[in-house]
Amino acid sequence: MTLTKELKKKKQPKQGMLANVMKQFDAAADMVDLNPNIKKILAVTNNELIIHFPVRMDNGDVEIFKGYRVQHNNALGPYKGGLRYHPTIDIDSVKALAMWMTWKTSLAGLPYGGAKGGIQIDPKKYSNAELERITRRFTYALGENIGPEHDIPAPDVNTNAQTMAWIADTYMSTKAPSERSKNQHVVTGKPIGSGGLEGRDxxxxxxxxxxxxxxxxxxxxxxxxxxxxxxxxxxxxxxxxxxxxxxxxxxxxxxxxxxxxxxxxxxxxxxxxxxxxxxxxxxxxxxxxxxxxxxxxxxxxxxxxxxxxLGNQITKENAPHIKAFLIAEGANGPTTVEAEKILLDRGVTIIPDILCNSGGVIGSYFEWLQNRNGELWELDEILVKIDKKIKEVFNKVLNTSESKHIDMRSAAYFLAIERIEKAYVQRGIFP
Structure with a gap:
C-alpha cells in the first residue's frame, strides 16, 4: 500500500508542516509494519530547545530574540541539520524539519541523525554587524547542545557560509586553545578559507x-x-x-x-x-x-x-492546475499530502525532498570528514563523490518504488525508516 492510499484514511483539516510530516510518517510506519515500540520513539523528538537571548543593536537598544534547536533522533549518528533565519519559524515547523532530516540522512546512508533550528527573525531588517552579534550570541546560548560529534548545524534559509564562520569561531573560542582546532567541524557550510568544502554552495x-x-x-x-x-x-x-x-x-x-x-x-x-x-x-x-x-x-x-x-507551497488548491509532469522537491516539505494525492492521481511524478535535496547534507558530510581527517579535496573530486552517492541512493529508491509498486516518496520513506529500525533492533533500547 502506498503512502497516498494510507493517507486517504486520515482526513484532517488543513494544517502546517508538522501535521504534514506526521501524516507521512504514520502512513510510512504502517506500510513498513514498523515495530510499535520503535514507532513511539520516532514519533517524538529527543530534545527541544527554545532560547530567548538579548542582543545590543547598532543604536544601543537591546532586542530579545527567540532561537530554536530541535534534535529529533540520533540512532545513526550525531544530529545534523540546518539553521534558518525567518520570521515564520516556530517550534512546530522546526520539529517537522528535524524529523525530515532524520529520514534524509538515513536514506542517504550517512552516519547522522536529524536536527533543525534557527532564529525567529527577518534578517533583512538588520545590519551585517547586528546579524553577527545575533549569531554569536545565539551560538553562545546553545553552548554544548551543539558539537562536532554531537550536533552539527549547517546553512539553511537566509543563512550562509558567513553565518557558519561566525558560529564556528564563537564555538571554538569557548574551548581551550589546544582544543580549538579539533572543533572546526562543529558546523558545515563554512567559507573555503575557514575549512569549508569546495562546491558546498x-x-x-x-x-x-x-x-x-x-x-x-x-x-x-x-x-x-x-x-x-x-x-x-x-x-x-x-x-x-x-x-x-x-x-x-x-x-x-x-x-x-x-x-x-x-x-x-x-x-x-x-x-x-x-x-x-x-x-x-x-x-x-x-x-x-x-x-x-x-x-x-x-x-x-x-x-x-x-x-x-519554503514548505507547503504546492497545495490542494493549486495542484490540479500544475502542468508539469515532474516535480523535483528542492525545498523541504513543499507539497502537502492532499496535493500529493491529487498529483499522483493525475500521473505526475514527484521526486521527494528527502531524496531530491539530499545533495546538501551529502556535501556537508564530506566537509565534516575533510575537517575531521585534516584533508583537502578539489571541486571536481567532490562533485564526483556527490554524483556517485546521489546515483546510488536514487537507484535504490527507484528500484524499491518499481518492485513494490509504490510512489517514490513511499519508497524513500520505506528505506529510511527501515534502516533506523534495523539499528534499534540490533542495538536494543537502554536499559
Missing part, C-alpha cells in the same frame, strides 16, 4: 539536478528543450537551473519572495542571476520577462517544476 542544487537527470535517463526522456520553472532563486534554485540549462533545458518561470516572472521563450539563468545581484537579490522587474500573478505561478506551462523555497 552548489551541492544541494546539483543534487536536485542529478535526481532529475537520473529520472529522465531511466524513463528515456531527453532534457534537451524541456522547460522548467523554479520557485526560489537562492543557492538551490539557481544551481539546479544552472545545471539543467547546461543539459539543454529551458527555464520559463521563476518566483521568489519579491515577485514572479515568466517567458515562454526562455529566461537565461546566468543573465537573471547577474540581474539579481544588482536588484537586492530579487528577480522582480527582470527585463526579458513578464510579471506573473503570484498565485498563478504554478499554473505556468512547463515540463518540470522545482519548488525550492
Amino acid at each position: 552548489r551541492a544541494t542544487g546539483y543534487g536536485v539536478f542529478l535526481t532529475i537527470k537520473y529520472w529522465a535517463k531511466n524513463k528515456n526522456v531527453s532534457l534537451k528543450d524541456k522547460t522548467f520553472i523554479v520557485q526560489g532563486f537562492g543557492n538551490v534554485g539557481y544551481w539546479a537551473a544552472h545545471f539543467l540549462e547546461q543539459e539543454g533545458a529551458k527555464m520559463v518561470g521563476v518566483q521568489d519572495a519579491f515577485g514572479s516572472i515568466g517567458n515562454a521563450k526562455g529566461i537565461p539563468v546566468e543573465t537573471l542571476f547577474e540581474y539579481t545581484k544588482n536588484n537586492q537579490g530579487s528577480v522582480e522587474g527582470f527585463p526579458k520577462s513578464m510579471s506573473i500573478v503570484k498565485d498563478d505561478f504554478f499554473t505556468l506551462d512547463c515540463d518540470i517544476c522545482i519548488p525550492a523555497a
